[in-house]
Amino acid sequence: MPIFLECQRCGACCRWPGQVRLSEAEITRMAAFKGQSETDFIQQFTRLRWDRGGLALQEQPDGACVLLTGEGCAVQPVKPQQCKDFPNLWQFPGSEKTCQAISREVSAEEYARRIALIRAKGNDRAAD
Numbered sequence: 001m002p003i004f005l006e007c008q009r010c011g012a013c014c015r016w017p018g019q020v021r022l023s024e025a026e027i028t029r030m031a032a033f034k035g036q037s038e039t040d041f042i043q044q045f046t047r048l049r050w051d052r053g054g055l056a057l058q059e060q061p062d063g064a065c066v067l068l069t070g071e072g073c074a075v076q077p078v079k080p081q082q083c084k085d086f087p088n089l090w091q092f093p094g095s096e097k098t099c100q101a102i103s104r105e106v107s108a109e110e111y112a113r114r115i116a117l118i119r120a121k122g123n124d125r126a127a128d
């Protein structure tokens with residue numbers, strides 16, 4: 001039976017070093033969610049990617065995501081696909097040591113349904 005990892009919103013992945021790549025559509029959705037213009041959102045929360053091939057979210061001084069607040073992700077319903085995909089569709093060595101996601105054995109049909117929800121673009125129904 002497939003194992004689906006249910007995110008507990010512990011925020012550990014939001015504190016790991018790295019970069020969160022953004023698409024134009026994601027910027028549009030996040031800016032609208034925060035009630036900002038896209039220009040203001042880009043200036044306040046984004047930076048160039050390391051390869052300069054697009055935009056990524058800024059980091060706080062301690063390396064945490066700029067959109068991580070004391071109450072969790074500030075854009076949870078419209079968070080970037082890269083964030084939605086973790087930890088079911090990508091992980092990195094050692095991430096399982098701090099990620100608090102709960103492993104659930106589910107049927108193949110249920111696993112496919114949950115993954116489809118994660119991959120659904122532009123909605124807030126991600127099975128995270």
Ligand code: SF4
Nearest residue numbers: 007008011013099101
């Ligand atoms: S994916 Fe894991 S590390 Fe990230 S918030 Fe969810 S439980 Fe925590």
